[in-house]
Amino acid sequence: MDGDGVAVLEALRHALAEIEPASLPDGAVVDLLSQLGGVIAAAQAALVRAVGAAELAGVWGRSGLRGTAGASGPAGAADTCAVRCSAGPDGDGGQAGPGGEDGRPTPAGWIAGRARLTVAAAAALLVAARALAGLPVLAEAFRRGEVSLDHVLALTAPLTSPPRLVAVAGPVETELTALARRAGPDQVRAAVTHWLRDADPAGVERDAAAAGRVRSLSLVPVPPGCAEAHPGGCVTIAGSVPVDDATTLLDALRLAARATAGPADARVPAQRRADALLTVARCYLAAAGHLTTAARSELPQPCSGTGSEAPSVGRCSSRGSASRSC
Structure with missing residues (x-):
């Protein structure tokens, strides 16, 4: 970049820093x-x-x-x-x-x-x-602003090996880029995942197995009386999940946090996430209890009759079938 380009970037940085929307x-x-x-x-x-x-x-x-x-930069010296x-x-x-x-x-x-x-x-x-x-069609669409960074990440994140990049280049890339222009990142990611199941089934199985090995969760009790522990004791939770699973988890926690936040929420982010996790757990337990009760209510009643009064084996309502499949 020449001196003019650097000057333009510096001017843009200063202009952005001086914007005060409240005064507009x-x-x-x-x-x-x-x-x-x-x-x-x-x-x-x-x-x-x-x-x-x-x-x-x-x-x-x-x-x-x-x-x-x-x-x-403001943080350069420090x-x-x-x-x-x-x-x-x-x-x-x-x-x-x-x-x-x-x-x-x-x-x-x-x-x-x-x-x-x-x-x-x-x-x-x-x-x-x-x-x-290696994806010139997508790169050009991104440069022109026709697709966002979220679209690019959704399309490229699963392409974790050179063979996958080679396979997607060409007609598949053109089709996926066209989809990115008109659909959201989630739809693009779903399309890439669907394509991968056909293009690299063995690799998809390896990815799933690797993701399963990454998932772990530990709950370590902290006895009462220890530093920073709750008077009745507490449990330290630690673990790891793949990035996609983490996105799902964080999306759920953000929804739960918004549902429980008050007008003057003074909690730190870590506290909000912990409270949201408990909210998700309580909601699931309540939903599971409701589903179990609903499934039991749909079970055929015992009958000792014969002929037309006997319940038909295998016959159940669609609602009962759905409940019992949960």
């Missing part, structure tokens, strides 16, 4: 939202392309590029870690190590440090950038 006249906020949406989409596309360029250049771990995001974990949507970022086993920053760690992202977000951008290098 009536109706201008809507126009601002639409314009900022276009700016954000273009910035995301440029960021992914920059990640791809860094990948091609092999800049990870170079001695001159290790460390902070640069002294010009942040001496190669990875700066920013706050996520719930307001609390997770910590992650800056480098690999040899002490050099991993590609995702390097991107996170330079772009001030979480490592998870940087890893997703890296996956997208690597995939787009």
Whole structure:
């Protein structure tokens, strides 16, 4: 990028920082939202392309590029870690190590440090950038703003091996990109998953088995009287799930949190998630109890009669059948 390009980016950064929507006249906020949406989409596309360029250049771990995001940024002088974990949507970022086993920053760690992202977000951008290098139709649609970053991630996330990328390139890529232009990311992901079942059934089975091995949940009792423990004791919950499962879990927790939040909610994000998890558990228990009761009520009554009075074997209402299948 030449000096003019750098100056334009700097001017844009300052302009965005100075926007105060509360001071805009009536109706201008809507126009601002639409314009900022276009700016954000273009910035995301440029960021992914920059990640791809860094990948091609092999800049990870170079001695001159290790460390902070640069002294010009607000966190440049203070942040001496190669990875700066920013706050996520719930307001609390997770910590992650800056480098690999040899002490050099991993590609995702390097991107996170330079772009001030979480490592998870940087890893997703890296996956997208690597995939787009072999998917020109999708890459061009993304560059033009015809599809969003969410669409790109939905399409590329399952393409975890070079053979899958090769297989999807061409007519399949064109069809999936056309779908991304008119449908949501969830529909795109479902279409990719359906395609993979036919294109790579063995790989899908391996993915499912690997996801099953990743899932784990531990509940460790903390005796009463220990530091930070509830007077009656408490249980520490820890575990791991694949990214797709985590998305499902977080979506459910966000819905539960919104349903139980008050007008002046002073809880920290971790407390909101814990309360939401309990809400989901209680709702499931209540629903399971209702389904069990409904299923029992649909069971045929005992009958000792014969002939036309005897209940027909195998005959049940559709409602009862559905209840018993739960």
